[in-house]
Amino acid sequence: MGNSFDVAIAGGGIVGAACAEECAASGLKVAVVEPGPIGGGATAAGMGHIVVMDDSPAQIALTNYSRSLWMARASEFPPDVEFVATGTLWVAADEEEMAEVRRKLGVYHSIGVRASVLDASELAKEEPNLRPGLAGALLVPDDGVVYPPCAARYQLERARQNGAVLRIGEAAASLSGEGIKLRDGTLISAGITVNATGAWAPELTPGIEVRKRKGHLVITDRYPGWVRHQLVELGYLKSAHSTTEDSVAFNVQPRKTGQLLIGSSRQFGVEYGAIDHHMLTRMLRRAQEYMPGLADLSAIRSWTGFRAATPDKLPLIGPCPGNERLYLATGHEGLGITTSMATGKLVADLILRRTPAIPAEPYLPGRKQEAHA
C-alpha cells in the first residue's frame, strides 16, 4: 500500500470520523491519523446530545441539517452507539424564560422542527423529579442522545470498509498542503489534508482562532426512569453565550443504562485537565436547584474535557485561506457531536466541488469573525 492518498485526516474523533466516512463513501482514498483511542478527546468527554440550536441562522442551518442526518441513520447504528430519541426539554424557570420558550417555538416551527410548549403542570408530569414552581418548557421531541466514541468507531469502521487506512496510535507532528508528517518523520502525502483535532487544532495549524473551553461532567449510578428527556435550563443560553466568564448551567441527560449525566460548566484559559472542585461544586449546586433529589443519588465518576471554541460560535469547515489543500474541520465547541455528520458532508462536498445541501460559506475558515456577545 502506497503512502499517497486523496485525503489525509488528522484526528479520529467524531468529526474526523465523519469526514473519513463521507470522503471514503464518495470514492476518495482516505487516511486517518489518531494518536490516542478513537474518540478519546472531546468526543468521549461530552454528553452526546443531538440537538437543534438557534443562536444564529448559520447555527440553525448546520444543527438542523446534521440532526436530520443522524435521525435518518438511527436504525442503522449498532447497539453500543446507544441512540435514544429522548427529546430535549428547554426548562423555563419563570415567565421571562417562558417568553423565550415562545420565541424559540416560533423559530423551530419556521424551519420545520417539531416543538411544543409545556405549561408548569405538563412539565411536572413529564419530569416529576424537577422542583415544583418552574414555569414550563419547550419540548423538542426529535432531539436525541448517542454514545459518541462508539459512533466515531462505527463511522471509522465504515470508512475502512470503503478503503480508508486507519493509523491509530500514531501522532501527527505537522500538517501541510502536502500531507501529514508523523512524529517518526514519515510523510503521509495527500491531495487534501484535514485538521480535525478539535481543541488541539492550533498546535498543528498555528494562528487559527480556536481556544480550549473546559467542561466538567458527572455520571451517576443507574436510576432508570428518574429522568426521561434531555433537560437543559433556558438560562443555558446566557451561560453558553458568555465568551469571557466561567459559567455553569443545569443540563441533565438520561443514558440508555439508566445512568444520568450531569453538566455543565464552561471555562476559558484553563489548560490542565484535572477537576476544578469549585466548578464541580457550582455545577452540581445548579443542578440541584432544578432537581433537589439529585442530592440523594450516587455519582460514580466525574471528568473534564476541552471544547474547541471559536469567537463566533461556529465551526471552521473548509480550506485555509491561502492554502486550498489544507482543510480545517474543528471549532465545533459544545455541538460537535450534533454537527459532525454535516461537517463530514460539507468537507466531502467542498473537496469534490459538489453543491452542499446547505451553504458552506458561514463556516469557511478566513471568514470575518465577530465575537458573539
Place this chain on the structure above:
Amino acid sequence: MPDSVRLTVNGTGVEVPAGAMVSTAVALADVSAYRRSVSGEPRGPLCGMGICFECRVTIDGRAHCRSCQVVCRPGMEVRTDG
C-alpha cells in the same frame, strides 16, 4: 433499647439483633442475590466495609444503598429486586 429489630426484605418479615447491618438482614432472608449486575449476574457482599459496592440494595425506595453500611431500623423496607 430492644434486643431485636423487625424489618422486611422483599416484603417478607425478618428479625435481626439490634445493631445489625442491612446486609445481615438480607443474608437471613431467603434471597438469591443482593442485586443483579448490568449483564444479569447475581451480586452480594464482598468486602463488607463499604468499598466494593457489590452489596447494594434499595432501602425505603432509595436505590444503590450499600447494605453493609446501613444499620437496620424498625419497619425498614429493603428490596433486592429494585
